[in-house]
Amino acid sequence: MDIEQLQQFLKVAELGNFTRAAEVLSISQPALSRSIARLEEELGQPLFERQSRKVVLTDAGNLLQSRAHRIVSLVEDTKAEICDDGESGRVRLGAIPTIAPFFLPEMLSPFAEAFPKAHLTVQEDTTDNLLRRCQQGEIDVAILALPITAKHLEIEPLFEEELLLVLPTEHPLCEKKQIKLADVEPYPFVLLDEAHCLSDNIVTFCRHRSFNPISVERTSQLATVQELVSMNHGVSMIPAMAKNLDTSPRRVYRSLAGTKPTRKIAMTWNPYRFQCKLLERFKEHIRAFSQAYGL
Numbered sequence: 001m002d003i004e005q006l007q008q009f010l011k012v013a014e015l016g017n018f019t020r021a022a023e024v025l026s027i028s029q030p031a032l033s034r035s036i037a038r039l040e041e042e043l044g045q046p047l048f049e050r051q052s053r054k055v056v057l058t059d060a061g062n063l064l065q066s067r068a069h070r071i072v073s074l075v076e077d078t079k080a081e082i083c084d085d086g087e088s089g090r091v092r093l094g095a096i097p098t099i100a101p102f103f104l105p106e107m108l109s110p111f112a113e114a115f116p117k118a119h120l121t122v123q124e125d126t127t128d129n130l131l132r133r134c135q136q137g138e139i140d141v142a143i144l145a146l147p148i149t150a151k152h153l154e155i156e157p158l159f160e161e162e163l164l165l166v167l168p169t170e171h172p173l174c175e176k177k178q179i180k181l182a183d184v185e186p187y188p189f190v191l192l193d194e195a196h197c198l199s200d201n202i203v204t205f206c207r208h209r210s211f212n213p214i215s216v217e218r219t220s221q222l223a224t225v226q227e228l229v230s231m232n233h234g235v236s237m238i239p240a241m242a243k244n245l246d247t248s249p250r251r252v253y254r255s256l257a258g259t260k261p262t263r264k265i266a267m268t269w270n271p272y273r274f275q276c277k278l279l280e281r282f283k284e285h286i287r288a289f290s291q292a293y294g295l
Helices: 003-015 018-025 029-043 059-082 100-114 127-136 197-207 222-230 277-290
Strands: 048-050 055-057 089-095 118-124 141-145 154-168 189-192 215-219 236-239 251-254 262-269
Touching: 003 018, 003 029, 003 059, 018 029, 055 059, 089 100, 089 127, 089 277, 100 118, 100 277, 127 141, 127 262, 141 197, 141 277, 154 197, 154 222, 154 277, 189 197, 189 222, 189 236, 197 236, 215 222, 222 236, 222 251, 262 277
Parallel strands: 089 118, 089 141, 189 215
Antiparallel strands: 048 055, 141 262, 154 236, 154 251, 154 262
């Protein structure tokens, strides 16, 4: 067996599907199937139980998965440590969808200019998936919103930002000089679906003030939330970083009077993986850039 085979095996085990794994790995499904078959032949044990729409790990597969994670991580860390000049190498960054398109472009650009030999890759995913990928060494650092519950990860708060009320331009609340949370209570909300932590932030803030927002529509994209608000489907709360990039005249953003809804942004990484000099410099860049954000 070789490292590439183990990486392919891990991706199939993660996704439970040969077709999706082949797409992610950028190889053909027959090639991936042959690779796994050779691995099973060498070990003399089936690694997957083939079901109608998915594959699941056998006992032998579960054992190999735990060992393969350690083997692949050890090889990658060894390569990184030997080649660690602080200028070149790969940094794999993860971010949740309500941060990635608004915070990352402006943050990544100066780092790329300062370190032209560095190769930065970005993975946008939900909080649970990013935490798992950090733990398994698939990404080096992730930027997401608190609270975070994860074992064996270092978590460092970066800044706090306000969540702004967003309304269609003709909404009656636009005429008020100050908008309180009680003023919003009669109106339906458009929220992200339950996989996104932003909705939890909004609902938790409201419930702590004896107000349970009624969600009439849920979507997977923040841009869709904004468009549905423009179409008068409801109101919502949007991170300030998203509002700063919104030039549409069809929406109005207002800061709530009194205690304001906020979210805390943090970065997380696996301290048990080798921390190369380039990664340490990248984390310092994130810290410095983050000082320009927040309340």
